[in-house]
Amino acid sequence: MKKPGIMIVEDESLVGMDLQNNLDDMGYHVTSVHAEARRAIESIPDEAPDLVLMDIKLSGGMDGIDAAREINDRFGIPVMFLTAFADSGILERARQVGAYGYMIKPFSNQELHAMVEIALFKHRTEQEHQRLNERILRAQKYESLRLMAGGIAHRFNNSMHAVLGNLTFALEDLPGDSPAIDAIQKAQSAADGAAELGILLLACSGQGFYEPELLNLTSLIKQTLFPIETLLPPAVILNLELEESLPHVKMDPQQLELVLTTLVTNSVESFNNDAGSITIRTSVRDCSEDDLAALRLRQFLMAGPYVCLTVIDNGCGMSPETVQKIFEPFYSTKFTGRGLGLSATLGVVQAHDGTVRVESEPGIGTTMEILLPAIVDERSE
Numbered sequence: 001m002k003k004p005g006i007m008i009v010e011d012e013s014l015v016g017m018d019l020q021n022n023l024d025d026m027g028y029h030v031t032s033v034h035a036e037a038r039r040a041i042e043s044i045p046d047e048a049p050d051l052v053l054m055d056i057k058l059s060g061g062m063d064g065i066d067a068a069r070e071i072n073d074r075f076g077i078p079v080m081f082l083t084a085f086a087d088s089g090i091l092e093r094a095r096q097v098g099a100y101g102y103m104i105k106p107f108s109n110q111e112l113h114a115m116v117e118i119a120l121f122k123h124r125t126e127q128e129h130q131r132l133n134e135r136i137l138r139a140q141k142y143e144s145l146r147l148m149a150g151g152i153a154h155r156f157n158n159s160m161h162a163v164l165g166n167l168t169f170a171l172e173d174l175p176g177d178s179p180a181i182d183a184i185q186k187a188q189s190a191a192d193g194a195a196e197l198g199i200l201l202l203a204c205s206g207q208g209f210y211e212p213e214l215l216n217l218t219s220l221i222k223q224t225l226f227p228i229e230t231l232l233p234p235a236v237i238l239n240l241e242l243e244e245s246l247p248h249v250k251m252d253p254q255q256l257e258l259v260l261t262t263l264v265t266n267s268v269e270s271f272n273n274d275a276g277s278i279t280i281r282t283s284v285r286d287c288s289e290d291d292l293a294a295l296r297l298r299q300f301l302m303a304g305p306y307v308c309l310t311v312i313d314n315g316c317g318m319s320p321e322t323v324q325k326i327f328e329p330f331y332s333t334k335f336t337g338r339g340l341g342l343s344a345t346l347g348v349v350q351a352h353d354g355t356v357r358v359e360s361e362p363g364i365g366t367t368m369e370i371l372l373p374a375i376v377d378e379r380s381e
Helices: 013-025 037-047 064-075 088-096 109-173 180-205 217-223 225-229 253-269 289-293 341-351
Strands: 005-009 029-034 051-055 079-083 102-104 213-215 236-241 246-251 276-287 304-313 355-361 365-373 375-380
Touching: 005 013, 005 037, 013 029, 013 109, 029 037, 037 051, 037 064, 051 064, 051 109, 064 079, 064 088, 079 109, 102 109, 109 180, 213 217, 213 253, 217 225, 217 246, 217 253, 217 276, 217 304, 225 253, 246 253, 246 276, 246 304, 246 365, 253 276, 253 304, 253 341, 253 365, 341 355, 341 365
Parallel strands: 005 029, 005 051, 051 079, 079 102, 236 276
Antiparallel strands: 213 246, 246 375, 276 304, 304 365, 355 365
């Protein structure tokens, strides 16, 4: 387990050395000791400490409280004050910058140890609370988008059925040599494309029409391998890492093929016509509630075994900001008009009680993993 990193900012060198020795004995890692606030702040990006122990009266042009304010604003790292001064003005300034502790010198090692642990625990709790709020907000956002997409799709489909029906009747009533036939057939083709859009919108909302059945993920991938291979340009290599014996999953096979095709298509597009490799992997994993809580879609899923479909590429990758948006309807890093494929994937997976894990780094590549609940009472060969 990684030791918590602590930076010391103390202008009395002997005090700083004593603090360092004591913290080392307590099992912490002292990242550095500084006498000036500005130098300490400049070191934070490289050292990334978990806590800063800050004297208030420091050499240089910045005192500890102003330094704590900047550290909190720029880096969000907790600061605990160590000082020999305790007048009301200093205490009020320390309170305003959100200090995680305030110790009056001299203090015992036991007091220091206790205050450091309290500060670290408080910060971890705040971070977890923030992550939970972010997950809730993200879930609410996706739920709002799903409801909107579903409502639009139902009304859109009803309208398109009426359009297509009337176009069909019109063709039946026209004589075979009518000049209007070509125009009506073009209108039919456009209406068919619009109807497909409605189907995708329903998939995005998780309200599509599904016929789930017990499936072996590896067997299905092998059956759909030929159309998958046709998606690959010559410079892209396909690797298969398929576990032969997997628990069943309960899913509509056509929708599962759609999910796989979408993931591979996005990987292909990430190469921007360059060479690369795509790996399709199947596996089974026991997931705890903590594992599932950090993933997309539903925020609370049952712990247990999940069958995993993973597509890995070494393409251009995505920034964290892009990863947060890729499942939004009509969001695309490509040209305008794209952006429903991953939204539909998300809706389909959610409709089958699954979840999605995404890891990506610019210049490194992307891993997209679909997790579906395993049917544990039987295992397919």
